Amino acid sequence: SNVLKIYKDELFSENSEGKKYLLSRGFSLQEAKEWELGFAPPEYGFLKEKLKGRYSDDDLFNAGVYAKGDKGFYDRFRNRLIFPIYSVNDKLIAFAGRQLTKDLPKYINTQETLSFKKSRVLFGLNKAKKDLHKFGYFIIVEGYFDCLRLWQAGYKTAIATMGTALSYEHGFVLKKYTNNLILCFDSDSAGQNAAVSALKNLLPFNFKIELIFLEEGEDPDSFILKRGKDSFDKKLQERTDFYEFLYNREFFLPPYKFSIQERSEKIKKIMEFLDLIKDPVTRVSYVTDLSERLNIPFKTLNKMVLSQSDVFVKEEKPTYDAEKLFLSQYIKNINIRKQFETRFHPEIFQNIDLRAIAEWIIEKKVDKNENLPHIIIDGFKEEEELITEILLIPDEETELEIIWKLLQERFLKRKLKEINLSLRNSREEEKDALIAKQKEILKEIKKLKENERR
Known part of the structure; x- marks a missing residue:
């Protein structure tokens, strides 16, 4: 992008503080080129001067390189070494900036967008x-x-x-x-x-x-x-x-040096993690080893895994086929978009690629009467193969309300699992709020099931 080129040129300028800083950290200019590093100088209006009206302030704000204050727009990155963030498909999606001084925050990023979610993106x-x-x-x-x-x-x-x-x-x-x-x-x-x-x-x-x-x-x-x-x-x-x-984190001393109650609690903590392993062969191998180390019968430990699975909601098999079917109909059929207009939300999709497409639809605020397949094909190039696959799914006579309820129920169960995991490690003062959320979700699941019976 033009902005990245400006940052890169600034890093390699003659008296660049960014260049001095990078060299002081033991990195070469060749490495800076390979990683496309740049530098944003301290001035508040550096980019505006360099770009000279090629983009609107709103465009640069939405791109994440401008911030907005009481006096208008200004450069988000100032006196920072710039790291460009790329998607797995080599598309520039964000910037990160490292402060050269001891001022805080040490690092800042461009704000999150459809393409840039810190919970999904990995640098490099x-x-x-x-x-x-x-x-x-x-x-x-x-x-x-x-x-x-x-x-x-x-x-x-x-x-x-x-x-x-x-x-x-x-x-x-x-x-x-x-x-x-x-x-x-x-x-x-x-x-x-x-x-x-x-x-x-x-x-x-x-x-x-x-x-x-x-x-x-x-x-x-x-x-x-x-x-x-x-x-x-x-x-x-x-x-x-x-x-x-x-x-070793739990049994940092030989097991016999802990009381029976302490040993029991430590075993439970380890078993909670083993319970997360979905492959039964792998899980049984670890339970067998734990059984031998602690001289506890395998059946006893294995029952703990099973009992915990009853307490904590089991991971459902991903419903990607149902998810793709629903999204396909939603994209292609105007009447279905109208039907689900107020209920449609990206979190319903467990598949993160499908969720990204749903977020894109919402972020773009596509009118329900527009030709959505055409708009998506033109605007969502990075998932072209997946988009094509979704659009080629034949129209089914399946009642989409049934599929929607299935996806909604599984979404609620995923939320419930997250809360249950948080409860295991929460402080006492946090538990009441988590239990309240837990009850609320259980109530929603119950309501969904009651509606299914009608």
């Missing part, structure tokens, strides 16, 4: 997927510089989250490319908690998940700078299976 994935066949896994880190440093050290499948925890939606994205993930965290309590949060969201996808924990206060960027690539290689070779991490 568009590059890393090309070398996946050589490595067989992604290394997932928390920061942009961590990702760049690992690439500098030769780890060409490093990718980074963008200030958010690894989400369930990230799991959907990653599953398209590999079953093997290596997560790299700080060894302090924040790093441990980040690992736990990531496991909750990723285990349902049956990934092989391994973990690297660096010394407290270190991240991959600082670790490799101080200790070198060989030290990180050693950490990589010594990486821990997620199950070993969970076991």
